[in-house]
Amino acid sequence: MNFWLSLRTAVESLVERRLRTALTTLGILIGIAAVILTVGLGEGAQSRVTSEIDALGTNLLIISPGSTTTGPVHGALGTAGDLTLTDANALGSKTNCPDCAQVAPVLQSSQVLTAGSNNWTAPVVGTTPSYLTVRNRQVVLGSGLTANEVSSASRVAVVGSEVATSLFPGTSPVGQITDIAGIPFTIVGVLNPAGSSASTNLDNLAIVPISTAEQLFGRAGPFANSLSGILVSSTSSATMGPAYTEAFSLLLQLHHVSRPSLADFTITPQTSLLSTASLITHTLTILLAGVATIALLVGGIGAMNIMLVSVTERVSEIGLRKALGATRSAILRQFLLEAILIGLAGGVFGVGLGLVGILVLPHLLGTSIVVSSLAIVTSLVVATAIGLVFGVYPAMRAARLSPIVALRSE
């Protein structure tokens, strides 16, 4: 019996039992669609995390006060417990930290901004002009902070796009006056919209000179000069490591800390954020794909179950075919083809359903899903292989049936 005739026979037999074929196919279809979707969701999350972390700034080192290690208090209070402008200036020196490109001290506080009858709460960031470079932000309207404004503690602000539209809907905010904590500031610029990153809204902020911020909401007492953090960018992605080491030893020295384990500050390279986030999404993807694989396996077992039922049901047909001259391999081929066709159909429709999900889900969930052609091809191959693997046993049972036993049953 040639291949095409076997194929025709298999197709006819599947069409004859179309409801059962459809339900069996559904098992594999759901599994394949689940795999396509979870892998797509995983890859989407991965690429989103990567772009979000990139949005924080490039080649960024984030220095924050305090230690991640627990233990006795390191150093005397007020002497070396915090990050100061002195630290930031020291880091900015090329001799101290040759691999540091830009340094931006940050003094941040949440404040109420008012303009006319509008008011808006936003983080107010006191910093220097380098902040925009380090954070990889651009001014789209007006101008950024100048070194002059910083040295003269001018009451000027650069605002994020969300602050701008909230306070001055419909009009250009540049040149307008807004009150921050009751003190009037002139808005000199508006930042580019950047969306949100790692649950932080990058468009909801106001940037003011750090000197002004110190006057406005700097603390009194021994911590008067303490910063919320220092952002440092390295000269290139290759010098992240050296920049980290240089900044670390410089701060140890400035803070009079002898042992690195006693450091009263923490430096987090952006890359470590990236790898942590990637690890989380990767683990999640594997978990989801695992669940989807189990669904696929269940679908395959369902297909095998139905194939076994089908063989039992068609014992007399098998016996007749054998009496008419069908060899074992001809029967084996017929039933294997049926199983493979079920798998392939499940794969094709599963990929179809997965693609529909990929088109629809981002609108419903607000997540991005990445379709990879590799996932699609792999799914089709896997679905066919499942049909083959779970079809072998039923097909072998059919092929081994003795014609007389098969003909007698009816």
Next chain:
Amino acid sequence: MADHGDDEDTLATPVIVDTGQFGTTDRDKAPLIQMHSLWKTYGMGASTVQALQEVDLTITAGEYVAIMGQSGSGKSTLMHILGCLDVPSSGRFLLDGHNVQDLDDTELAAIRNERIGFVFQQFHLLTRLSARRNVELPLGYAGVTSKRERSDRAMSALDAVGLADRADHRPSELSGGQQQRVAIARALVTEPAIILADEPTGNLSREQSTEVLALLDALWAGGRTVILITHDPGVAAHAGRQVRVQDGRVIGEGAAE
């Protein structure tokens, strides 16, 4: 037809003498089937069943033989072995000079396909296929790859049983007698030497039985070896020779009384 072997014709001569009326005077008289001291045992130990015991049977090409017996007599087992659906436990079975015991599954399948046409009591037509497609089935296993050729040969076989006009009907749209005639067309389509009919009229009315038996008679007259397995003496009477089977043994032979 049977080839001109060197096998000696030792047993049973056909009782029916060719009349020449059907153009069968050139029939080969070489033995087509030779069974010698054939045993078939089922099961093991205490539950052993001797389905066939020391069966000796020779059938010459062109004979019309009825194998008669009640149910449980072993006639079905004998039919299975004759049809190469089963192999004997011991003894010798030569079909057209081939020792069947020496053949493997694939070779047995080829013999069934090329040399034997089966007609069953329950017709065993595939319900989802048309009459023509049912008749085409053996051709697919015979390696006839041309769809056209399969269709043409199936149509001429259906024509031979008088059902060419029913070729596109499904079995459910045909009467029992017509279904059995389709089954006969299917048995004929590969031009086998032997037609093996197992209770071919068992599920048919008297009228339909007459029709089907007439068809078998005509096939025999056309030169084929026809073996009928039946419990019905009336059916067996169509054959020129009766072989009576009881308790797994051949208990007697003879022409219709």
